Each structure stands twice: as C-alpha cells, then as structure tokens.
Amino acid sequence: MSAQKRLFLRLGDEVLHLRHEQWGRGVVVEEMTSTLEGGTCLVRIDFEDGQRRTFHNDLDHDLCCYYFGVRKCGTTKVPHFKLPRH
Incomplete structure (x- = not known):
C-alpha cells in the first residue's frame, strides 16, 4: 500500500x-x-x-526543498502538453 505524498510545489x-x-x-x-x-x-x-535545478518536493522528507530555503511567491500558467499514445 502506497503512502500519500505531501507535495510542496506544483507545476x-x-x-x-x-x-x-x-x-x-x-x-x-x-x-x-x-x-x-x-x-x-x-x-x-x-x-x-x-539554470535548471532539481529539488526534492515531499514535505515529509528531510531533504524537501522547503527545508533548504525554497519559498513560493506566486503561480505562472505553464502549458500542459499531452504526449501521443502509441
């Protein structure tokens, strides 16, 4: 059984x-x-x-980006692309 993740950031x-x-x-x-x-x-x-940087995003994990200083300051619309199914 998989535990639900507590995500800090969204697309x-x-x-x-x-x-x-x-x-x-x-x-x-x-x-x-x-x-x-x-x-x-x-x-x-x-x-x-x-630069593109990669961070952990699970608030229940000690390495979550929140605990290392990343903070939200707004939201931007990012286009969603659907990949074709083969």
Missing part, C-alpha cells in the same frame, strides 16, 4: 531561494512523483540565472 509555481538570491525567481517546469512505495518526489525549476 507553474513561482519560487525564490532564501539563501541564493543571485539565482533570481524560478518557475516549476516539471514534477516527478513516484507511485512506488518509498519513491522520490522531485521538481525541476528554471531560475532567472538560466
């Missing part, structure tokens, strides 16, 4: 990092949540400095 959320102001604002561009027990929840964030 399109705008964020800041409290310890890395030089990165600028970021936008969550990808969410990856494992459905396997013990699996990882990750988000990819594009920051204004041009």
Whole structure:
C-alpha cells in the first residue's frame, strides 16, 4: 500500500531561494512523483540565472526543498502538453 505524498510545489509555481538570491525567481517546469512505495518526489525549476535545478518536493522528507530555503511567491500558467499514445 502506497503512502500519500505531501507535495510542496506544483507545476507553474513561482519560487525564490532564501539563501541564493543571485539565482533570481524560478518557475516549476516539471514534477516527478513516484507511485512506488518509498519513491522520490522531485521538481525541476528554471531560475532567472538560466539554470535548471532539481529539488526534492515531499514535505515529509528531510531533504524537501522547503527545508533548504525554497519559498513560493506566486503561480505562472505553464502549458500542459499531452504526449501521443502509441
């Protein structure tokens, strides 16, 4: 039986990092949540400095990006693309 994850960030959320102001604002561009027990929840964030960074996204995990200084500051609409089924 799989435990429900407590996700901090969602696709399109705008964020800041409290310890890395030089990165600028970021936008969550990808969410990856494992459905396997013990699996990882990750988000990819594009920051204004041009870098894409990956963070843990489960609030019940000690490595969650919230505990390392990532904070929400708004939401941006990010287009959703459906992949064709083969």
